[in-house]
Amino acid sequence: MSYTAPVKVNTSVTFIAMKMRTTTFCMNISLDGYCDHTIGNPDEALMDYFTGTMDDVDLIFYGRVIYQMMFPYWEEVAKARSGTAAENRFAEKLISINRVVVSRTLDSADEQTQIIRSNPAEALQALKQQPGKKISVDSVSMLPELITAGLIDEFQLVIHPVIVGSGRRLLDAGSLQEKLNLQLADTIVFKSGCVAHHYVKR
Template identity: 70%
Template sequence: MRTVSFGINISVDGYCDHTAFNPSEELMDYFTAMMDDVDLFFFGRVMYQLMFPYWNDVAKNQSGTAGENKFAQRLSAIDNVVVSRSLSNDDVNVNTRIIRSSPAAELLKLKQQPGKKIAVDSVSLLPELIAAGLIDEFKLVIHPGIVGKGRPLLEAGSLQEKLDLKLVDTISFKSGCVALHYLKQ
C-alpha cells in the first residue's frame, strides 16, 4: 500500500499562508528532493490554484532562481488529482484529474494502487483525511515568523480525536526554518 504524506509550510503561530513565506534556495532544494518519492499530488482546489499555473509558467519560462526552476520542473511533471466542484477540465493541467466528491474514498482507492508516495497538500481536506486514517506521515516546515493571519493548520474542533505522532527527523535550515517529519503512531 502506498504512503500518503501531508506536507505544508506553516508559521510559528500556526498559519498556512504561503504568501507570507519566502523560501531560500536551500529550502527549495529540500522541497524538490521531497518529490523524488512522489508520483501523485492530491490537492484541494485552493492549493491547486495557488500552485498552478504559477509553477508551470516558471518551469516553461525558466523565470525563477535555479532552485525554483528545478522545483517547478519536477512539480509540473507529477500527476495531480484535484478535489473541486467548480473547476472544469479547461482550468487544469493535462496531467490533472478532477474529482467532485468523496475525497477520502478516492484517496483510499489511490493509496491501494501500486506506485510511489501520494503527497496531500490541502488544509481544507486534512480533517476528513485524518479521520479516515489515510495520512501516514506529516512533513511540516516551520518558518521563523509570526504572521497573525491566514488559514490555521486545523480549525478548532475539526478533529474527532487526538492524533499521536512520532518525530522521526528534524532538519534545521540556515534561514531559520525547521522541517519536522512525523509518522502516525
C-alpha cells in the first residue's frame, strides 16, 4: 500500500493519510456517442493499446452484461491461442487479472471472479481503499451512479470513425445531475482512424 508522510495534528495523534487506488473507465464509442462492442473491428495496434491499458490494473469491476460478453470468450481465446497475435496477447493479459462482477442474477463465476449483489458504489469505494494497482471499471449501466459518487478518476475513450445511429449510449440524457469537468492527459491517433483520448478529473 502506498502512503504519504505522517500528518501531525494538534491532538498530538499522528494519522497516516492513505492514497486510494485509481479507477479508470475504458470504452469504445462511435462518433455519434454509441458504445456497442460491435461498432468497430480493432486492428493489431488498437488491440495492443487495450492490452497496454491493463499494465497498471490488477482488478476489473464489471457489470453483468459486459462480463458475460468478455467471459468465457477471451478465456477460450487465451487457452486455444485462436486469435491473432495481438488478440492472444490481449486475452492472456485480461484473464490474468482478478475480477468483480455486480449482478443480482448471475449464479456463479470462476475462482478469479467475485460476485457482488448490490450497492456497486459502496463496493467500489471499499475496493479503492484496499492496497493494489488501478481498478478498471467496465460497465455502462453503472457509470452514472459511479460518476455521481465521485468514484471514476480517469476515462480512456476510443473514438471509432463510424456513425451508427442506434444502440447503447455512453450516458443517457438526464443521467447525471451535474456535469463532470475533465482534463485531457493524452491523445493517440491510430492509422485506422481511431483516436484514443485519456482524460483525468480536474
